Amino acid sequence: FSFNPVCWLSECCNKDYIPGDIERLRTSLRSRVYGQHLVEDAVDAISGHWNPHHRAEKALTLSFHGWPGSGKNYVTKFIAESLYKEGMHSSFVHNFIGRVHFPEEEKVKQYNENLGIWLKGNISQCPKQLFIFDEVDKMPADILNAVKPMIDYKNIVDGVDYTKAIFIFLSNTGATIINEHYHRLWHAGKKREELKLNDFENLISKGVFNEKGGFHHSDTIRSNLIDHYIPFFPMQEYHVKECIKDQFRERHVHNPRGSHIQEVMDFIEWGPDDSKLFSKTGCKRISSKVALLVAKHYPLASKQEL
Ligand SMILES: Nc1ncnc2c1ncn2[C@@H]1O[C@H](COP(=O)(O)OP(=O)(O)OP(=O)(O)O)[C@@H](O)[C@H]1O
Structure with missing residues (x-):
């Protein structure tokens, strides 16, 4: 020793x-x-x-x-x-x-x-x-x-x-x-x-x-x-949804509303043209969108973050 x-x-x-x-x-x-x-x-x-x-x-x-x-x-x-x-x-x-x-x-x-x-x-x-x-x-x-x-x-x-x-x-x-x-x-x-x-x-x-x-x-x-x-591999819809939930969880929101998850999903571009199977940006750029929603709709969680 x-x-x-x-x-x-x-x-x-x-x-x-x-x-x-x-x-x-x-x-x-x-x-x-x-x-x-x-x-x-x-x-x-x-x-x-x-x-x-x-x-x-x-x-x-x-x-x-x-x-x-x-x-x-x-x-x-x-x-x-x-x-x-x-x-x-x-x-x-x-x-x-x-x-x-x-x-x-x-x-x-x-x-x-x-x-x-x-x-x-x-x-x-x-x-x-x-x-x-x-x-x-x-x-x-x-x-x-x-x-x-x-x-x-x-x-x-x-x-x-x-x-x-x-x-x-x-x-x-x-x-x-x-x-x-x-x-x-x-x-x-x-x-x-x-x-x-x-x-x-x-x-x-x-x-x-x-x-x-x-x-x-x-x-x-x-x-x-x-x-x-x-x-x-490119990220598909169900992976991206999990990434979005992760981002909510990181901000102390454990049960985000489905409509809020969808709001983030709506920002994402999908490809290729025929199947639209993959998110073109994977799980990138999700965090800032979630941050915005949390600040707007989950004020108590936002306070916890501070
Ligand atoms: N497979 C995954 N599972 C869970 N979260 C992921 C996954 N991929 C990306 N993320 C989330 O997205 C963020 C950005 O991903 P990351 O920086 O690893 O991308 P990258 O593949 O290195 O992209 P780039 O080619 O632009 O450098 C990660 O910090 C993580 O929060």
Whole structure:
């Protein structure tokens, strides 16, 4: 037993701060995330990756694809919260956003150099790091090539162990392919819950390789460094209704009137044109509409919020 007073004051690279609580992750996803049963595969991958009885061969790379508002960031937040005590605020969790961190196409070389040094610096402090790259489709092509060697390293390089890191890429790339394929399967009578990862993985990897953005002709994909492509299915009416109820509940309204739920539903655009099966914005933009209704019709709940 060793006691390190520094760890009282700041985050340390140990089990207390990095509990890696997979059961908590499973429970959170099952109870809070609607309609995305394939994220279970991501959980299994993470669980295997950090399994103390099995040494990972390389860093784990997961790539989440789907329409806006289908839960990619939401799920990532649960992953961070279950693996790290401080969740998204942990100094071992890093969130890069395409348009914010890599806005200029002509600076790719500089971004790549900085990113390489920076990743190495962090991983050398603590190997169990989570790197999230959001809006990969809005990053200049080639950015991911800076990450590629780190994902590829199988051994300790210059004293740094890259194999325990987790990389999660989020994008809308491939969303159209996912939606169309989902639509076809749905027409053929397949149930959403019956769909498997391998119904989609090949389709996505081929699709993202050709679409513009950070994955475009990327070495990361060419060399098969992405371990799992996870499709996020478009949200249907019953999922969106659950999201709306969640938003009411968050504002202490546990029994919202049906007409109020409908009022929010009326704001949502549905596609594709023939079936109108999916919400074009998923569960996004619901929260502000619900906030307005709560302020207007549930004054007591609004007070509780303050
Ligand atoms: N599958 C889901 N189950 C429950 N709530 C969801 C789901 N998807 C989205 N939401 C709700 O909608 C909000 C926005 O979703 P989120 O930010 O995860 O979308 P996204 O897929 O990351 O979109 P984008 O591609 O625009 O980044 C979440 O914070 C959550 O409240």
